[in-house]
Amino acid sequence: MIPLSHISEQFNLTRRERGALEYLMQGLSSKEIATRMDVSPNTVKAFLRLIMIKMGVSSRSAIVGKIIMTRP
Secondary structure (H helix, E strand, C coil): CCCHHHHHHHCCCCHHHHHHHHHHHCCCCHHHHHHHHCCCHHHHHHHHHHHHHHHCCCCHHHHHHHHHHHCC
16 A cells, blocks of 8 residues: 555545545545545545646646656
């Protein structure tokens, strides 16, 4: 498991963005993440878009790749 506290600080993620990121790293779909976070799938997609913007990537898989590449 990759500790996301460093990643969260590095990219200035909010608590909710970090929550969505943790579920994404577990391989969950947007619908599954939405169920666990008790929000709509569209809200999850918005969280993921914001994460992509902050990380400078353009896809869900690129988020994961960047985390793997930047971990200490």
